[in-house]
Amino acid sequence: MLKIAKSVEYALFAIKYMSEKENKKCSSVAEISESQNIPFDLLAKIMQKLAKGGIILSTQGIKGGYVLNCRPEQISLNRLINILDKKIQFTNCMVDNPTTNDCHRVKNCCIRNPMQKIQNRLNELFDITTVHDLIQ
Amino acid sequence: MLKIAKSVEYALFAIKYMSEKENKKCSSVAEISESQNIPFDLLAKIMQKLAKGGIILSTQGIKGGYVLNCRPEQISLNRLINILDKKIQFTNCMVDNPTTNDCHRVKNCCIRNPMQKIQNRLNELFDITTVHDLIQ
């Protein structure tokens, strides 16, 4: 089944929440988790990845939390997916230098090139789609 | 990870094999499985689905096997995916009449419409891509 990971879905709702927060106040994981019905621990991990990925800024300690570091218009779906360690990889040979370890057919794989082309189209689609497009 | 199911990959190789068979002779699962390095039992199930889906015709009994029932140009990737019981479903709410059972957010889900649009684009892509495009 070709599906978008739940973590990406959760990240979208979290970003939406933060983007609607008045005058750039930061939001705690607890706050987002409760209001958006997302498991706390899971969301905590997602937020840490978003912070590492530069999408949000964190403040530690009591009264800490997260703020958006850029506008949803500036975040592509593809970037979000990458930050959350998810991948678009149609076949095992869709990597830079595929070895027989990736797939034994690699030496003489007739589907590699055509598959790559479709995958590229999907990547383009995910590149031009912004988080803003998805949460408005 | 957005990936194409192995069964779809296997089906492509099987169809390629059958399409290259001279004068419409039928191919047994054993024959395809060995030449294409695909687990016998798994391929057997795939072939049965392809037969039910009308892509290939089966002949039972000794000297039986499968023949293509249409040309690879006439089979879209989407059709192949559907026949093999795989789905393109980005979120749980990407169904005809989503209930709160599919996802509790369904009543007021802001990502449903925009997600549906991207998913539609992917479906279009998979509709215009034929098996022939993938195995040449």
Place this chain on the structure above:
DNA sequence: TTAATTCGGACTAAAAAAGTCGTATTTATG
């Protein structure tokens, strides 16, 4: 000092995909 918060890794559980097995049915051929 304390309590609320992020940080980060290890772990478990659930779901999906991949693969295996057993038994029945079909049919060409000796």
Place this chain on the structure above:
DNA sequence: CATAAATACGACTTTTTTAGTCCGAATTAA
């Protein structure tokens, strides 16, 4: 008619991936 080689079909197991949980540490406002 008996046999062997093939498909038919469903149940089952294993592996992989995703989702979710837990715990202890570090940070910091009050």
